[in-house]
Amino acid sequence: MARKLPEIATSSMADISFLLLTFFLLTSSIDTDLGLSRRLPPLPDDIPPPPVKQRNVFVVLVNAYDMLLVEGKPGxxxxxxxxxxxxxxxxxxxxxxxxxxxxxxxxxxxPYERSKGVISLQNDRGTSYKTYIAVQNELTAAFNEMRDDLSIEKFGVKFDDLTNEDYRKAIQEAIPVAISEAEPKDIGGKD
Amino acid sequence: MSRFKKNEKKEVPGINTGSMSDIIFMFLFFFMVITTIREATLFVKINAPSATEVQKLERKNLVSYIYIGTPMRTQVYGTEPRIQLNDQFATVEDIAEFIEKERAARNENDRQFLTTSFKIDKDVKMGIVTDVKQELRKVGAFKINYSTKRGSVVD
Incomplete structure (x- = not known):
């Protein structure tokens, strides 16, 4: 007759898994990486940039005191x-x-009439990162809202909810994100 | 009526703890799946700015991080914002080598998708950020991401 095996004590298993749990809680961070994605332009070469009419450039300047100058007026x-x-x-x-x-x-x-407009953004070396991100964010938001409006008009859903890749491409073609960053100036002098 | 008579011998049964480990394991797996292991020990204080138009950073294994902020041990390293790459302080000149190393560590097909994520404190001045960006342009790492929190930009 087979002897009955003694039961394995499992109460300490909870302790072990608690230990593991605490370890993972401490070494990990929940934050999913969120952020504003951008593409840097290649270094300027000798080819001069195509001429852009003054009225087609939306100039945004940010100085070392985090003040905005939009199209020549305080913004x-x-x-x-x-x-x-x-x-x-x-x-x-x-x-x-x-x-x-x-x-x-x-x-x-x-048929669609694309805008010839370009945003020119220039900041000082003394501008705070927070203001820079705020400006970038607002400009991105402007593009996103325009894309949403067009997308709702044409396809009935917001741009982010568009699943058809061709439709997304079409919207991106109609409203490209045209933000150009000028080489920064050093006027504020408090780097 | 003996039928409803209480059983005098009955004791309070012990609580069965056998399933407790299963529950804790479930927690453990949950946390393991939703979290990411910290990439580096931070030597600089980073309080990211907020933005509303945020996008999720895809493909974490193709992201290299550049941290810029005020050093935590100000009595040793001062209060000037510093750049941190991996586990040490660095200067702007080190960026090119850092990017080369990051590229070399990746599969050849994936190198073009390599993104540089900026984790920068909101009080840092743009001067140092601009220098880093210029350095990235020199080595051709054009894809960047400004790491932010989700929230309103105007406080």
Missing amino acids: NIKTLREDAKEFFLNPNNDPNLSERRKMETIEHIG
């Missing part, structure tokens, strides 16, 4: 998004805001 971070959107969309064909290209047919969207 506010709260209105920057709306200003940028108005500059690109130019609903009233204001001669001071961006021009439109000739009517083109973009696949899936149909």
